[in-house]
Amino acid sequence: MLFLQKVHPLNFEYVRELSVHGDGVRIAGSSFAAQIRCDEIGNFCTRLRLRNDALGNSYDYSDGICEGYRQGHPVPPQLDGERARFEASHRIEVAGAELTIRFSTGLVLKTVSEGIGFNGDKTIVNFDVTHARGFYGFGERTGSLNKRGESMQFWNVDVVLVFPHTYARDDYDPAYVAIPLVILKVGKEYCGLYFDNPGRTLMDVEQMRQGQLIYQAMTGNTDVYLIAGPGLRDVVRGFTKLTGCAEVPPLWSMGYHQCRWGYRTEADLLELKEKFEQFDIPVSVLWYDIDYMEGYRLFTWDREAFPDPAGLNRRLKEAGIRSVAIIDPGVKRDPGYPVYDSGKAQGVFCKTASGRDYVGRVWPGDCVFPDFSQTPVRVWWAGWMARFVQESALDGVWLDMNDPATGYSLVEDMRFQNGTVSHEAYHNQYGHYMAKASREAFDLIDPNARPFLLTRSGFTGTQRYSAIWTGDNASNWRHLRMSIPCTLNLGLSGVAFNGPDVGGFMGNTTEALLIRWYQAAFLFPFFRNHSMQGSKTQEPWAFGSDCLAHVRATIRARYRLLPYLYQCFCQHYLTGDPILRPLLYEFEGPGYEDLSDQFLVGSSIMVAPILHGDGEGEEVLSRGKRCQRRYISIPPGWWFDLNRGEWVEGGQTLRYAAALDEVPMFVGDGAIIPYDNGLLSNRPADFDRIELHVFSRGGTARFDYVIDDRETRGYQDGVYNTAAINAEIGDHEIELKIAEEGPYPKDTVTFSPVLYGHPGEWRARVEGNGQARRSVLKASTREWVCKRIDVRA
Numbered sequence: 001m002l003f004l005q006k007v008h009p010l011n012f013e014y015v016r017e018l019s020v021h022g023d024g025v026r027i028a029g030s031s032f033a034a035q036i037r038c039d040e041i042g043n044f045c046t047r048l049r050l051r052n053d054a055l056g057n058s059y060d061y062s063d064g065i066c067e068g069y070r071q072g073h074p075v076p077p078q079l080d081g082e083r084a085r086f087e088a089s090h091r092i093e094v095a096g097a098e099l100t101i102r103f104s105t106g107l108v109l110k111t112v113s114e115g116i117g118f119n120g121d122k123t124i125v126n127f128d129v130t131h132a133r134g135f136y137g138f139g140e141r142t143g144s145l146n147k148r149g150e151s152m153q154f155w156n157v158d159v160v161l162v163f164p165h166t167y168a169r170d171d172y173d174p175a176y177v178a179i180p181l182v183i184l185k186v187g188k189e190y191c192g193l194y195f196d197n198p199g200r201t202l203m204d205v206e207q208m209r210q211g212q213l214i215y216q217a218m219t220g221n222t223d224v225y226l227i228a229g230p231g232l233r234d235v236v237r238g239f240t241k242l243t244g245c246a247e248v249p250p251l252w253s254m255g256y257h258q259c260r261w262g263y264r265t266e267a268d269l270l271e272l273k274e275k276f277e278q279f280d281i282p283v284s285v286l287w288y289d290i291d292y293m294e295g296y297r298l299f300t301w302d303r304e305a306f307p308d309p310a311g312l313n314r315r316l317k318e319a320g321i322r323s324v325a326i327i328d329p330g331v332k333r334d335p336g337y338p339v340y341d342s343g344k345a346q347g348v349f350c351k352t353a354s355g356r357d358y359v360g361r362v363w364p365g366d367c368v369f370p371d372f373s374q375t376p377v378r379v380w381w382a383g384w385m386a387r388f389v390q391e392s393a394l395d396g397v398w399l400d401m402n403d404p405a406t407g408y409s410l411v412e413d414m415r416f417q418n419g420t421v422s423h424e425a426y427h428n429q430y431g432h433y434m435a436k437a438s439r440e441a442f443d444l445i446d447p448n449a450r451p452f453l454l455t456r457s458g459f460t461g462t463q464r465y466s467a468i469w470t471g472d473n474a475s476n477w478r479h480l481r482m483s484i485p486c487t488l489n490l491g492l493s494g495v496a497f498n499g500p501d502v503g504g505f506m507g508n509t510t511e512a513l514l515i516r517w518y519q520a521a522f523l524f525p526f527f528r529n530h531s532m533q534g535s536k537t538q539e540p541w542a543f544g545s546d547c548l549a550h551v552r553a554t555i556r557a558r559y560r561l562l563p564y565l566y567q568c569f570c571q572h573y574l575t576g577d578p579i580l581r582p583l584l585y586e587f588e589g590p591g592y593e594d595l596s597d598q599f600l601v602g603s604s605i606m607v608a609p610i611l612h613g614d615g616e617g618e619e620v621l622s623r624g625k626r627c628q629r630r631y632i633s634i635p636p637g638w639w640f641d642l643n644r645g646e647w648v649e650g651g652q653t654l655r656y657a658a659a660l661d662e663v664p665m666f667v668g669d670g671a672i673i674p675y676d677n678g679l680l681s682n683r684p685a686d687f688d689r690i691e692l693h694v695f696s697r698g699g700t701a702r703f704d705y706v707i708d709d710r711e712t713r714g715y716q717d718g719v720y721n722t723a724a725i726n727a728e729i730g731d732h733e734i735e736l737k738i739a740e741e742g743p744y745p746k747d748t749v750t751f752s753p754v755l756y757g758h759p760g761e762w763r764a765r766v767e768g769n770g771q772a773r774r775s776v777l778k779a780s781t782r783e784w785v786c787k788r789i790d791v792r793a
């Protein structure tokens with residue numbers, strides 16, 4: 001494997017001849033002949049298809065783009081002297097080896113003069129990015145937010161197995177998920193290039209050659225989807241239109257998840273349930289790692305450790321706790337084991353070139369791998385999974401080792417579709433298709449229920465089937481810091497529902513690290529503590545009462561803010577906007593281009609967590625307490641500091657000290673944050689009474705609130721209402737006007753306002769959807785989330 005080696009641009013031959021033939025532009029050199037075609041995709045995107053004559057239709061293998069956008073309308077080329085032009089919504093010009101893209105917004109992106117080239121199976125496109133300042137997306141990545149100066153491979157790996165030595169580092173590459181998308185920021189504008197090729201590809205951003213973005217495909221033809229800005233939001237919305245959004249998941253999956261590779265028996269699970277009760281911490285999901293199985297055989301339970309798994313899961317469910325079990329792809333090669341026998345009989349396993357079932361070596365020892373690229377195999381898998389989930393009374397599945405991890409066996413020996421299709425064509429999509437197959441299991445169980453799946457590996461569009469967690473990280477401060485840009489870039493790449501192992505998976509966490517990790521991640525879309533067997537335990541109570549109090553505060557604060565998070569999930573489904581966003585999603589300015597340690601949740605909450613401790617980084621004594629200090633960039637406008645209960649003027653950088661129980665967190669002027677002030681429990685509440693926390697210095701605030709049944713997939717058929725909420729602040733009176741529209745029953749939610757930053761006695765008037773009342777608001781300034789927000793008013 002050539003993980004550190006790249007293809008040198010000088011080893012390619014670049015286009016020398018050009019002619020126009022029917023639908024395409026013929027390009028050639030002495031060593032290759034190829035074609036460029038252009039299609040208009042759904043009136044918002046233009047596609048360039050680069051087709052090397054020496055290769056087949058490898059783009060047919062990709063499941064990245066939603067089916068409805070694969071076809072496109074061909075745009076024929078016109079010859080103009082030595083140049084060929086495609087007059088699509090983005091205008092394309094090919095002049096020899098040089099390509100020019102004029103986006104509909106006016107932005108022009110060009111390749112260098114040696115722009116398009118080939119070398120046998122390989123393709124190269126070299127863009128001139130001298131004027132670009134920011135490079136984002138790229139799927140799941142280590143390192144920082146802006147990828148300028150980095151080189152990234154798209155080839156899914158089981159990171160720990162492939163790079164055991166890099167675990168103390170935060171710059172390993174590749175990772176578990178391949179999404180070959182780059183979003184460029186040129187001046188104040190953005191544009192997106194998505195290279196649809198499921199094979200092994202690479203993007204080098206000014207590492208190899210200054211001023212150049214080099215795309216390389218090691219094999220297979222590439223479709224380049226061109227997505228216009230002008231804003232980052234426009235590009236992300238365009239890309240998620242092409243590749244799909246996450247469905248709105250079940251409410252419980254937005255709660256807190258507790259996991260560890262090391263919960264081995266029924267007694268372990270019951271003890272966890274009791275501990276969460278004892279310490280008054282809500283928990284919505286407990287997880288089963290591999291030890292629940294009998295000899296790591298899929299779809300079995302170790303009956304000694306778990307005599308009645310369905311009974312246990314029902315008991316947990318009565319307490320409001322859902323259960324999710326890990327499922328790996330490797331089926332133990334074990335004649336007599338029904339799953340293996342049935343798969344063997346139906347010929348579902350991947351093959352080698354020699355025609356045998358491909359064998360890998362993972363947890364169960366020798367194992368074989370379902371070929372999820374085939375529809376009948378997905379049907380076979382979905383049947384087994386649906387039966388298992390139902391019989392075990394499980395609520396969700398966790399798909400792991402699907403990079404695919406084949407242990408000591410060379411992964412490239414695995415071929416698809418009875419050995420007729422090379423490994424490359426589906427390698428990056430193995431996890432993706434496993435997720436697709438598993439998602440089908442949930443349709444068999446109940447086509448109207450919301451499924452929950454989590455996968456380690458994925459490709460472009462995997463969000464249509466599953467959430468993603470960012471794999472095996474380590475319990476150290478570097479990996480805590482890395483988790484923010486990683487989650488942000490995944491979100492910009494379409495995978496909104498994602499998150500890291502909170503506390504770190506490998507190695508031993510410390511008290512300070514655990515607290516700071518919870519504080520950084522408690523509003524991440526996916527919020528799960530997970531750790532490796534043999535490491536120090538890291539449940540919320542693992543470090544005694546102080547740590548417990550701080551961690552509990554973050555978990556409870558998440559439940560308080562679930563109504564807001566739920567709205568963020570709905571917005572993602574409706575628009576493609578990520579849940580966790582870099583500041584440059586909402587604000588323009590060079591100061592945000594490289595900002596990796598702050599983020600927005602939705603558009604209104606900004607978190608700038610403390611990401612150092614244990615003697616590392618800046619520490620000061622402030623107000624008699626030991627505090628960690630950091631810089632915080634406050635965007636334009638006014639922001640309410642939830643930690644200190646005061647307004648801060650934007651456009652400045654603060655030097656901010658926070659004690660161990662404090663999370664620097666700000667809400668923008670004009671925001672309304674939906675909040676649950678009911679009794680907290682494991683089972684997220686009904687949301688029938690919602691507090692609207694109003695942050696307004698300027699006198700007005702607004703929010704569009706989606707109301708649906710929060711349980712079924714009815715919203716996908718449009719069965720939801722939108723309540724346009726407008727708040728106006730007058731003379732000691734706040735007025736809320738609510739206009740609810742849509743086919744869902746009206747008035748199912750009662751809203752009441754809570755005002756921040758305006759002390760004293762306030763009257764409130766709520767008008768609309770059946771409510772018209774005046775009351776005296778006790779609400780004044782509430783204190784910061786982690787300390788007080790989880791206390792009922």
Ligand code: GLC
Binds near residue numbers: 456530531
């Ligand atoms: C892999 C997973 C990890 C899991 C372990 C055992 O390393 O990434 O989350 O705990 O396998 O199943």
